[in-house]
Amino acid sequence: MKTFTRIAVAATLGAVMGTTAMAEGLYAPNLAYRTGPFAATGIPLMNGQADYMNMLNARDGGIGGVMIDFDECETGYSTEKGVECYEKTKGKAIVTQPWSTGITLQVLPKSNIDEIPILAPGYGFSPMADGKVFQWAFNTPLSYWDGASIILKYLQDQGDLSGKKIAFLHLDHPFGKEPLPYLEQKAEAQGFELVPIPVGLKEMQNQSAQWLQIRRERPDYVIMWGWGAMNAGAITEAVKTKFPMENMLGVWWSGHDADLKIVGEDGKGYKSVSWSFPNPDAPVMADVKQHVVDAGNSQSNEEEMQGVFYSRGLVISAILAEGIAVAQEHTGKAEISPADLRWGLENLNFTEERLEELGMTGMVPPFSTSCSNHTGHSGGWILEWDGAKFVKASDLIMPDSEAISELEMAKAQEYAEANAPWPVNEDCEM
Template identity: 55%
Template sequence: MKKKFPYFNCFTYIIFMGFLEVMAAKGIYVPLFTYRTGPFAGSGIPNANGMSDYLNMLNERDGGIGGVPLIVEECETGYNTKKGVECYEKVKPKNPVVINPYSTGITLQLIPKAPVDKIPVHSMGYGLSAAADGSVFPWVFNYPSTYWNQASAIIKYIGHQEGGMSNLKGKKIGFIFLESGYGREPIPLFEELAGELGYELFTIPVAFKESQNQSSHWLKVRKEKPDWMIMWGWGVMNPTAIKEATRIRFNMEKFVGVWWSGGEDDARPAGKAAKGYKSQISTE
């Protein structure tokens, strides 16, 4: 039987494995890369609070891990790749047990550093999808899912809704995404599947500065007349895209977002017109 680990238990397990290396130390150093500031602070603040509360709870309830206290220290990245790398260089001398970058851009910069510095990088459900191959990336962990897993699940869902994967042939699928490492990550898989399944793919990048003004992007969608739309958004891009989709009267039953585009605050601004919009949930 396949054993399943809850989300935070997996994080605890990685910390515990590192603990074996630092039993003689005064504590287990766990830096938290946070983005309480910057354009995505709306999501970064609750993420940072949750991780901080969880690790501090382990200290108060269990005395840490195996009786060794956790030393928790935040380093603010503002979801900025350069600042994230600076945080890494700042905490590296303190022998961190694991780095959780909380950013695909930062993760991509740290992947080549991890095997050299022998510091595990845990990109939980984000980052480089290929890093799931431990034989190639032994220092990178992306449990519980990758962006390729999620992209594949969305295409399978669309195929199911169309009555079978073979029915995707000749369909047109639009992909609107935040112009970033995160947003571009699933494109190679979508292109590969387009070749295999016969659907037509067109992409619409959205620069961060355009996140709140997507009128021209959705005019392109109206012109292209896709059968389905997939969104890889983040932050304010999500509610803006959903509202624009309703304005061009796109069929919301055929609009699917990745899990970072699935918050209630993403759909709520469009009101009842957003009914039918869905997002994929990351699963094992």
Template identity: 65%
Template sequence: MKHFTNLGKAVAAGALAVAMSTAAMAADGLNFPNLTYRTGPFAGTGTPIMNGQRDYMLMLNERDGGIGGVPIDYIECETGYNTNKGVECYEKTKGAALVTQPWSTGITLQVMPRTNVDRIPILAPGYGFSPMSDGDTFAWAFNPPVSYWDGAYMILDYIAGGDMSSLKGKKIVLLHLDHPFGKEPIPLLEKLAEMHDFKLVPIPVGLKEMQNQSAQWLQIRRERPDNVVMWGWGAMNAGAITEAVKTRYPMENFIGIWWSGSDADLQNVGAKAKGYKSVSFNAPGNFPVLEDIRKHVVSKGNSEIKSEADMDTIFYQRGIIISMILAEAAKTAQDNFGEKNINAEQLRWGLENLDITAARLEELGMKGMTPPLKMACDNHTGHSGAWMLEWNGEEFVQASDLLTPNRELIKPLELEKAADYAKNNAPWPGRGDLACN
């Protein structure tokens, strides 16, 4: 019988070790885990953002000794965009975590109900789903600075040149990933199509046909739309842009959401994609904050970027903005509670009461890099607006003034869908005992 008892012991010891290792993860400092995807089919979009996020946090540690003097414990947990790994990573990091950044709509949906119970704020910048803006329903969830519905509105606003009624009679194709993320803008676009009397043609691209969109572009050629709006992700973007070039679709009428605006997707086609546009909540440029990162992180060889030129990409800089939002929320919480080592609940307050003014952006060396952002109890997104960027054949350049969403129009839809979500996940706790300010 010895054999079996040994086996049993080994198994029990293994389980014990696993149990202890998760408890031992708690370290000093502000624990900010990030559920990254540097591997797998979407790594191309993920890696530059994660590099930006990581480098900004490392820079704060090097330059200022963290936030308010407390070092940041920035942890990456690799999911490869896989929802199974997402559960694993969330459970692994949540012990000491002040925040969770799930980085995939699927993982967000799985994790969101748990965050209410574990009392950890969930930060989903520029993704998640639009109704998360309703802070009274989603007390622990934040998706600054703009939501997908805001994005859809701003794109149409840009197409219409600020006057939505001019869309009357036009035909707009929505080329979208056939996935919850890609279908997100449809309810709002349908509503707008009805209000302003334009024709909306959604054309889905299946996850398996992302790289071969000839059928979709054939349909676009047949439809002859005035504009194509794209909700793409990962390999789909490069696929669509190459097809558009091949079928000679007029690039200036082709506009993508912010995740469809990665430099890497356009560099392959270069000058042929001149005129392609993407709405973005960060504008490219050479900002003072980049100098600090170069000095404190990149030149010391602590960054994971391949070459310094990567720092000029839109996605890298977007990663910086995302980390900046989190760092500023932590600072807001520290200032308010007078405590340096804040907890998750205090960080939640910090996110809810975040106010990044233009003056503060200038202090941070980010003037003009992203619009000022102000959140509130009933506004967990901020809806700060975005710019239209245009590909000039070599790089993205800013092509519009700040666009802002029409909140009066979008908010009722958000409240309605938030109520639906709460109903589906009944009993949903809502705000509960959390004070508003």
């Protein structure tokens, strides 16, 4: 059966199941953060996610004839509030979307008991890629270790890193510390000096001390693992201290258009790795405009919809929607369970052909998942700020899968042993 028929086949299931199934819907809550110090980056992501699901509901009657109940529970990016939202929504949810590495780490042990898939696209705990150990967690299509690998590969293409100094400016939070095991391993192997420079939550908007240290250290490169208000603070300080912007690279959460627009031309040359890219001419954008924006059901605006983060929100909801559709086709049920969705998320296959069918060509690299591979390791692009917008500055760069896989397995085993007894899926082939 061809992939493009998946939604059409699933759509017939809703009719077979009858109106009761259609009325109940599929509850897919989002632990959103439209408030707090990270709101500026959270809002466009949440808008993109919601608009995609609203588009499916309006255009297709949901997925497989079943409407998607895409509820939001506001966390403010607080781990405590996030756990409260998880407990509040888990009763009827088929998925949880924590939207914070801190929340993800708190929810992770609960997943084995509650048996609800955690969908954390491009964030969370990198060893979650090991589906044998983390049966209910998915961080498709790239992990933080993948991102660090792609950045280092790009820098190596600019010249040998041996003897170089790299400052690692990061949020002093589980998110910011995530890539350290991989970066430390590579620093030793490749002979560069890694200088971690943490930014506290209360220092995000005033990083004078951190940038004074950067001026003293005189690093060849600055890798930024920033989020929310930290991004704008760091970019502003870099411009003020005249750090060469072409030598500053961020993770995908540090590549927000609005942050760079604050400095405009002065930010030219700044780079960010990314696993998504906006395509204003993509058919999916036209469908969102027709079925959501023109109907007055979007919280976004024209400028935001052209940006990287709104586009990424669309991609994230497309990943979830595809997992639902795959599960429906596999089970023959329109009303799927969390366990069914887990199977769907383990059997994603975003080929170029499938992306074209979804109207998302060029918006995310192809990737696939499996029982043992819950990430997909899609590869990413280096985006560069040209003074007005982000443009692609590289072809697709694939992560160092062999080294990352070894680290994933070691850290996953370490986590399982530290949290014993930890159930492992012995039926999952590596």
